[in-house]
Amino acid sequence: MQGRLESAGAADTTHGRKRRVMLVVVLLAVGYMGVVAKLFYLQVIDKSFLAKKALKQQQELVELPPKRGTIYDSTGAELAVSVEADSLYGVPANARDPREVAAAIAPVLGLNKKSVEKKLEGDKKFVWLARQVSPDVQPKIKTDGGMEGVLGWLYDSRRYYPEKDLAAGVIGFTGTDGKGLDGLEQEYEKYIGGLPGKAIVERDGRGREVLTVSEGKNSPRAGCDIILTINEKVQYMAEKALDRIMEKYRPLSASAIVMDPNTGEILAMADRPGFNPNDWSRYPVYAWRNRAVSDLYEPGSTFKIVTASAALEQGVVRPSDIIDCGKGELDVDGTIIHSADNEGGRLTFQEVIQKSNNVGTIKVALRLGAKRLYKYARAFGFGAKTGVDLPGEAGGELRDIREWSGLSVASVAIGQEVGVTPLQMLTAMNCIANGGYYMKPYIVSEIRGADGSVVMKRTPEKERQVVSTATAVTLRNILTTVVEDGGTAVEANIKGYQVAGKTGTAQKFERALGRYSKTKYYSSFVGFCPADNPKISAIVVLNEPHGGAYYGGVVAAPAFKSIVKQALTYMKVPTRLPSQTITVVR
Amino acid sequence: MKLKQIREDSIIFFITLILLSFGLVMVYSASSVMALRYHNDSAYYLKRQIVWAGAGMAAMLAAWRMDYKIFRKLSLPALLLCFILLIITLVGPEVNGARRWIRLAGFSFQASEFTKPALFTFVAASLAKRADKLDDFWHGIGPYLFICGTLVLLIALEPDFGTAAAICAVVFMMLFAGGAKLSHLGALVLGSIPVIYLQLFKVGYRRSRLHTFMNPWNDPLGAGFQTIQSFLAFGGGGLTGVGLGQSRQKLLFLPEPHNDFIFSVIGEEFGFIGATAVVILFLFFMLFGMRLALKCKDPFGRLLVFALTLMIGLQALINMGVATGIFPNKGMPLPFISAGGSSVFVALLSVGIMLSVSRGNRLQDSAGAAA
Incomplete structure (x- = not known):
């Protein structure tokens, strides 16, 4: 084969070109080996560190609820709206005495003391304690002083149907997770629902867990409004x-x-x-x-x-x-x-x-x-x-x-x-x-x-x-x-x-x-x-x-x-x- | 001799089939949750990918049956068509801040993908014909700079800097392998340094990507998010992986888990062993593709196979390099595997052209032997 190639063209350039191709091959092959080396580092040497971190983040990822879209009738009257209603979360890892915290908040929220206490046990970084707390109850819950870092408020929204039973069977309703369960709320969930945001719990300088809500790509995206033919x-x-x-x-x-x-x-x-x-x-x-x-x-x-x-x-x-x-x-x-x-x-x-x-x-x-x-x-x-x-x-x-x-x-x-x-x-x-x-x-x-x-x-x-x-x-x-x-x-x-x-x-x-x-x-x-x-x-x-x-x-x-x-x-x-x-x- | 050649194209063909079918499985695994959430159909991306892969296989088999000399004649009209399509792309609608797609009858495709084989075929044909003129910089290299530059500029305007850079790299390597003078190529590199500098450091998002690349852990929730999430996927997979469909990183953390970061999902689900196997398949694809190129006596066929092999090999390297953090973050699909219609179609078509050259070469050989 070699001989034939040489006779086909000028021997020196053919050889030169072949060498050049080989050089490209070697460069690429080195790149591939680099990938394998990095894989080895990530998946074998550094595995336990990364795997632990991955697991932790998966457990500590908090979904931030987006604002649901409004449902309007054909004349622009609101049939289903979302109103702001903050939700209370707790950080069990920071709660030194879950019983004390539970005793302070459970009666105000109308919750069972034992179940609140149970939620606050362990070293989890985030737990919802009460979703969509009404504004008149909120001031009664202290999130500063001894409760700083243990309790906190997060923006949440609550679905409200201003016309009450009007067209209820058509409009449907949402569950406590804010997702549509029936009617148009369910049928058009992917439009009305919006996209949840992401927040990750991290350790701050004082060694306490804090919720980091980042802006931009990870913030929740509001859902679409829908307009009905219903009058x-x-x-x-x-x-x-x-x-x-x-x-x-x-x-x-x-x-x-x-x-x-x-x-x-x-x-x-x-x-x-x-x-x-x-x-x-x-x-x-x-x-x-x-x-x-x-x-x-x-x-x-x-x-x-x-x-x-x-x-x-x-x-x-x-x-x-x-x-x-x-x-x-x-x-x-x-x-x-x-x-x-x-x-x-x-x-x-x-x-x-x-x-x-x-x-x-x-x-x-x-x-x-x-x-x-x-x-x-x-x-x-x-x-x-x-x-x-x-x-x-x-x-x-x-x-x-x-x-x-x-x-x-x-x-x-x-x-x-x-x-x-x-x-x-x-x-x-x-x-x-x-x-x-x-x-x-x-x-x-x-x-x-x-x-x-x-x-x-x-x-x-x-x-x-x-x-x-x-x-x-x-x-x-x-x-x-x-x-x-x-x-x-x-x-x-x-x-x-x-x-x-x-x-x-x-x-x-x-x-x-x-x-x-x-x-x-x-x-x-x-x-x-x-x-x-x-x-x-x-x-x-x-x-x-x-x-x-x-x-x-x-x-x-x-x-x-x-x-x-x-x-x-x-x-x-x-x-x-x-x-x-x-x-x-x- | 004959036996050796049969082995090359069959090896390339089988590696392609393995990667393609593995890709379909991975596209479904990586996208089903997201597809169900955003499109109400867990097989949304899979179905599209199957349609394009089917069309790509058909194109591959058709190209394989053709006499590869035809591509030489087709290259100029194809290039003109791509030029027009690239301009249409630029006046088309904007998606996520870029104009990269042309929408037609419910499908969208990227003209930049189709430009690759067209441009490489054209450059290969013309380099083969004008080999003797290569010694003169302006008459030898100049025309390629102009044609390639125009098309790459259009692609860079979309903006799709990754594809533009990859095309430049392949054409540069074609000049190199085609026998251009080292001094000319050196001048070319020197001349492009200011452009590269401007592109890398003056465009905001690229600069921040580069900084992130240097140390992703500086900003784990912001710019470093993607790289770190990819690292965590690989780490979570360990040596043997968490098993098909079990990736947790694909659920919320990995950006584009079925596309740019599909290699991370492979790493998480099949571990170091599975990910390495994919690297090795690409390595073999590249080695056998290059061997095929070297065996070609016809300079056109040799340069064409060289360029197509390099394109696929380079794209795979960049994609896997980005996922593992060796390269800065750059959206580039993993050939045959990533979800993306144009990408999988063009990759399969390219393999078809490579196989066609191999067939033509073998026919020539047997004709030569008979004579």
């Missing part, structure tokens, strides 16, 4: 309406949602039983639930909007077609299905929906067939999470069509055999309100950095067209008759506006008995207003109203009316002039 005023209207429902009908639970059907923005979302997030630990776990997205119920007749829009879109029925509802009974696959109060006779399809006739609806559904009904139910978003930015959302139940029995097409057509969340139902109704589009629901419209910069800005998402605008308008017109004389929800009629909506009164399925209950119901009303140019949509759901009344048109419709009427006034939506009528598109 505090509309939320308040929904909360009040639910309070009245709870008082009057004493249901196990109730939910209400108000949305902008054109954008998918959630304007209000309320649940009962509620809780005060300032004091969340005193409430039972079930009170924390955001039922509007987590609880499933059988929708009953409200689901007929799916059957009706599918049938209209597919052309199997027109609003004026006569359906023979017989004697209010129908045999489907060996099971007799009844209309409410066994109502029968010859009705137009429009009347079938207006009066929520089961037999008529099922007859239309049979024309449509299981496949198409299933397809539309899916398209309306049933059986899948809406993807709303809230934790704990349930996906609902809509069995795959391959698992349907012969009865299923009839059951699903009238809202049985399906489980939905109130948010799913309202989102489906929004498709009718806005001309056929599935708008993804959302609740956070903007995230802003602590410095005011915009981190995220949400825009409405048109996910898909579910039905044509013509079909949506036709159904909209049919749904306005529901609140008119002869409909199931005259109580939802708002003077000066045209309301469109649908009632639902579903018998609860009692698993223990394996049949539908005769006394327990889910009662609901879902609708929107003004019918010809919807600005607001809302749903009200009651779980087991007590006291006799249970029809959705009776127990839920008035609450819907009260919320929507106030909201329309608040939003300055103009009333309909008496002479004005809606053009009916057929």
Whole structure:
């Protein structure tokens, strides 16, 4: 090889160049050996010193809590804020008499003397004694004199919900460590939470341990603020309406949602039983639930909007077609299905929906067939999470069509055999309100950095067209008759506006008995207003109203009316002039 | 003879594979906690790294199959493209006080990384062609100073002084190995001393890094923080390490544990033995790469393999040297191992080019033997 290279070029330069390459190789190799030598020094010779120091620092690293971001409603009202509240820490290594220290501070803080004493034993360098101590207690604790170096205050923040139980299920709450545990506080933790700072405990000149808080990179970074689509005023209207429902009908639970059907923005979302997030630990776990997205119920007749829009879109029925509802009974696959109060006779399809006739609806559904009904139910978003930015959302139940029995097409057509969340139902109704589009629901419209910069800005998402605008308008017109004389929800009629909506009164399925209950119901009303140019949509759901009344048109419709009427006034939506009528598109 | 050559490229190939797969494991180990915290997905960095490593492997295999003479023709257009990309980088958005990335379709890449192979190929090609002119300073070395200087200036403006300096060092060594006159090179070194002085002592953060390097324990919470945390990681690892995934230093203390300081996490989790094994793998990579270079009869191939080997070897040395405190703090990824898409992609592409030269060389040999 050597010989060939030499013959290829000038011998001296080839050799010279090879020597130069070798020199580079040697330089690099020496560098590598240097690394190994240093590794040997760090990991073998100096190991015990470094390892001890590493262990010590890992034990003595104190996380400094950052300031959480504020949660605002759409108008800038504060729904969750962090207020400064210092926390008390102790340095056990400096405490010569833990018992004495504990005796001095435990009673003032309302803590157990023994447990405080125990925390102060040993030679640890840092321990939290009481987080977020209220300002009036702080002066009673001495951190100077004999307590200097033993006790100290560190900046901490405390979460405060100025509106108390308003939208509590949506906002959630934080734990004592300041991290979000539920609701938006949990869902947006990585934005609101900020980044904790670091402090390291070190020995000072007098041999005492002191906490060193360094500035810059290691100081805590404040979290982002988030701005909701929730409107505090509309939320308040929904909360009040639910309070009245709870008082009057004493249901196990109730939910209400108000949305902008054109954008998918959630304007209000309320649940009962509620809780005060300032004091969340005193409430039972079930009170924390955001039922509007987590609880499933059988929708009953409200689901007929799916059957009706599918049938209209597919052309199997027109609003004026006569359906023979017989004697209010129908045999489907060996099971007799009844209309409410066994109502029968010859009705137009429009009347079938207006009066929520089961037999008529099922007859239309049979024309449509299981496949198409299933397809539309899916398209309306049933059986899948809406993807709303809230934790704990349930996906609902809509069995795959391959698992349907012969009865299923009839059951699903009238809202049985399906489980939905109130948010799913309202989102489906929004498709009718806005001309056929599935708008993804959302609740956070903007995230802003602590410095005011915009981190995220949400825009409405048109996910898909579910039905044509013509079909949506036709159904909209049919749904306005529901609140008119002869409909199931005259109580939802708002003077000066045209309301469109649908009632639902579903018998609860009692698993223990394996049949539908005769006394327990889910009662609901879902609708929107003004019918010809919807600005607001809302749903009200009651779980087991007590006291006799249970029809959705009776127990839920008035609450819907009260919320929507106030909201329309608040939003300055103009009333309909008496002479004005809606053009009916057929 | 033939056997010897097969052994070289297969050794280089296998070392690359070992380092790459070990790197993926370490990226996950070092980043999972942080990724979960900041991105809600413990595999956030791992997934990105896998995508880039996959693309890099594809580029490597493709380059390996090619006739390496093609790179000579490609080098000038590639260099122009890098020049444009570097300018785009400089007008792009600022991240953490620097403009180093170009964002495209959800991925970001560093034009400075891609400049390395392009520039080295160009310099190798031109040095091979103009070997006889090297004796004249202005006509021999001057053009390289100009081209290299322009690109390095763009990179230094980002600012990414580490990459800029590393490129200068490699090009300087190429001139050296390519046969430039020692007096010229000496003049070059003398001429650059004022620049280096200004860069080191007049730019605030670099000066403080240098002071910290002299004695990190002076300011353990401030400037010395990173170096000391790295020392503690190595010390905590001891001889045999605390075990895969068990590093405690990566949790809060080590800055960039999946990138600049991944070697410290390796040291903590696998101890002196594991860290030394990594050093030795790089050493072998460098030795066999250089042997491959020396075997090349074609001056272009020889200089190209020399430069690529040196680039990878030097980067590894700087990264490991910084982690162990032999060099002042300087962000530089550990080739094949550190998280960083452009870095791993370019390293794999470079290996592909090296293997291609080796294949071309062997074909030439057998053709020569047949003749």
